[in-house]
Amino acid sequence: MSENKVKTIGVLSSGGDAPGMNAVIRSVVRTALSKGMKVIGFKQGYVGLMNLEYEELDLRSVSDIIQLGGTMLFTARCKEFNTPEGVKKAADNCKKLGIDGIVAIGGDGTFRGARDLSLAGIPCIGIPCTIDNDISSSDYTVGYDTALNTVCEMADKLRSTTQSHYRCSVIEVMGRHAGHIALEAGIAVGATCIIVEEVPHSIEDVIAKIESSRKLGKHHFIIMVSEGVGHSNEIAKKIEDATGIETRATILGHVQRGGAPTVRDRVVATRLGYHGVNLLEKGIGNRVVVTNKDEVIDYDILEALSMKKTIDMDLYEMAHEISI
Ligand code: ATP
Secondary structure (H helix, E strand, O other): OOOOOOOEEEEEEOOOOOOOHHHHHHHHHHHHHHOOOEEEEEOOOHHHHHHOOEEEEOHHHHOOOOOOOOOOOOOOOOOHHHOHHHHHHHHHHHHHHOOOEEEEEEOHHHHHHHHHHHHOOOOEEEEEEOOOOOOOOOOOOEOHHHHHHHHHHHHHHHHHHHHHOOOEEEEEEOOOOOOHHHHHHHHHOOOOEEEOOOOOOOHHHHHHHHHHHHHOOOOOEEEEEEOOOOOHHHHHHHHHHHHOOOEEEEEOHHHHHOOOOOHHHHHHHHHHHHHHHHHHHOOOOOEEEEEEOOEEEEEEHHHHHOOOOOOOHHHHHHHHHHOO
């Protein structure tokens, strides 16, 4: 262990939960302890920082969590923190506890908070954890692969009954305003149509696709719809009215946020947490740690927040072309 100017760091998870948050916490704690630092875990994100709800995390505090979904530190949204007075209170609390830096695990909102806190004198590192894969600065967000596998498993179960009854299943998946889950899960389950917000679509086109597939001998259909498009029940009714095929909508909901993180999520979580603590050790804050073509890099938070990312149109076109 080396002599270190950074003696104590904090860690928190904030915003929506995602499988793999625990693996990030574990990586942060183990990396920091290996460097001789002390680690404080704040409960419920910025809420714990505002109200001084925390615990010191030792080696054994993070035993047996790498395989668990959710977050051992709990998560929340904290309106009070989202004000200049709130940020000052949080920074004062950090100073009181002797905190030299914070790792904030979450999404864009969490990173905005981390930037404010960095500007108030507490170096912060953001780690992208959200099932939606919608953080523009990162190729990948922790939790995405687990969510994809959950959607795939659920859709496979729906397929059995859809297929036995010659039915059509409209499956609505999470992703807020991003269609990554719908697109990749749609490919993985062989959906007839994938409807995402990023690509204009008409219900007439969806119906025409079902009809043309039916003429080619297909008699069960999966239509994958992203949350941003919504209206799944309406889409199902229109399909049933136009084709006569019994059609049901299933909104998968929060089940997609649960479950044991996949290998990919555990490994990425561990790499990002490790990189984040290494930045803090050097006194570097106001950065978000991301993956870029499988390499772990970091960006200034403001620069990261200004980036844009959209769905992979090559994948979308491929899916459309082969779903005949
Ligand atoms: P997800 O989108 O996956 O739910 P997120 O981190 O984007 O994660 P948000 O609810 O947007 O989730 O943000 C989490 C918390 O971060 C907020 O409750 C608030 O405490 C803080 N936060 C959000 N936006 C800001 C901001 N503009 N300035 C300061 N803090 C913010």
